[in-house]
Each structure stands twice: as structure tokens, then as C-alpha cells.
Amino acid sequence: MGFADDMRVATAATWEAAVGHRFVDELWAGTVDDAVLARYLAQDALFLDRFVALLGEAVASADRTAPRLAIARQLGLVAGDENDYFDRALARLGATAPTDPLPATRGFLDLMDEARRSTSYGDALTVLLVAEWLYLDWASHPGAAPDDWLHREWIDLHRGPAFTAWVDLLRSETDRVAGDADRTTRERMTELFTRAVDLELVFFDAAYAAAG
Numbered sequence: 001m002g003f004a005d006d007m008r009v010a011t012a013a014t015w016e017a018a019v020g021h022r023f024v025d026e027l028w029a030g031t032v033d034d035a036v037l038a039r040y041l042a043q044d045a046l047f048l049d050r051f052v053a054l055l056g057e058a059v060a061s062a063d064r065t066a067p068r069l070a071i072a073r074q075l076g077l078v079a080g081d082e083n084d085y086f087d088r089a090l091a092r093l094g095a096t097a098p099t100d101p102l103p104a105t106r107g108f109l110d111l112m113d114e115a116r117r118s119t120s121y122g123d124a125l126t127v128l129l130v131a132e133w134l135y136l137d138w139a140s141h142p143g144a145a146p147d148d149w150l151h152r153e154w155i156d157l158h159r160g161p162a163f164t165a166w167v168d169l170l171r172s173e174t175d176r177v178a179g180d181a182d183r184t185t186r187e188r189m190t191e192l193f194t195r196a197v198d199l200e201l202v203f204f205d206a207a208y209a210a211a212g
């Protein structure tokens, strides 16, 4: 097993709790409450901003041309006009006001800022890998997708051949960089991976916890 798989095994309990979260089940069933989805997406829009910044750091710090270009293309997709799900979804849900980050979001923003400021390719890859791989995992379950575009598109954004290839690239790059890294760097990558998985779980929780 590579480094990425080792880290996934080490965090399996939290990982499985996240991909099997009530939010994921309700999204697949098309029954997620509008207020819950609105709160989740408004927080996730804040997440997306820093995620793009982190992708930019990975573009800058990549040590090879092919992965640098692949990450740059993904950055273009995420930042592109076609990626208008957030605008359409938040408009339909009537959640267009600016939002302050909840603690789980704050934790993610700090984690992404930390990884970005380290200017370490391995650190950036590790945080990107968790965010994308965990989403691919919950979105790749077999089963009928919900009818409403509001739910279906949020699933479709995180599955399919192109998204799978992107996660494969992040995983193989993480394995390669970790394989060449010293023990201190690998330990830091493990710590970042673990924090990111923990945050993914509390990020889902927060959509419900704040409901009061």
C-alpha cells in the first residue's frame, strides 16, 4: 500500500463516519432539508475560496510539469464559469447573504492557509487529497441519483471518470512525494491528513448542529 492508502486506513473510523453521514444519506435520497442544505452550501462557498488558493500553491510548488499542468487545469475548472452550481443552488434556496464561517469551516480555512503558507507541495497535496478523495468516495456509491437537480448535481460534481482521474493524480502524487520525503515531512503530512478527515466529519455535522 502507498502512503495515501496507509493514511486512509489510519483514519478509517472517522472517514467512514463522514462518508456515511446523515447528510450524505439524505442527499442521495433527495430528502435533505432545504435549511440544512442552504447552511451547508453557504459554508462550502467559503471553503471553495481557500481551496482555489491552495490549488494555486500546488501549481506553484509542483516539482514536475505534468502534475503542475493537471492541477492548473483543475483549478481552471473549479474557478470557471461553468461551475455555477453554488450560485444557482444558493439563489434557489434564498441564501444569498454573506455568511460568517462556523467553527468547522474556520478550522478548514486555517488548515488550508497553513498548508498554503508552508509552500510545501506535499502539504498542499495532502489537504487537497482528503477534500477530493473523501467526496469521490461518498459520491460514488451505486444507486439511483435523486431527481431534483439541487441534490443530483452536488453528487455528479464529485463522481465520474474525470473526477476519478483527478483524485488518482492527487493520490499518486502524494505517494510519490511522501516516498521521497524525510520522516519529519511524512509525519507532518500524516498530521494534516488526519486533521482534514476530522474536519470533513464536523463540517457535515455543522449543517445540522447549527439548526437549533
Ligand SMILES: Cc1ncc(C[n+]2csc(CCO)c2C)c(N)n1
Binding pocket: 044, 047, 048, 051, 074, 078, 131, 132, 135, 157, 158, 200, 203
Ligand atoms: C468541506 C468540503 N470538503 C471537500 C469538498 C470537495 N471539493 C472541494 S472543491 C471541489 C471542486 C472540485 O475539485 C470539491 C469536489 C467540498 N466541496 N467541501
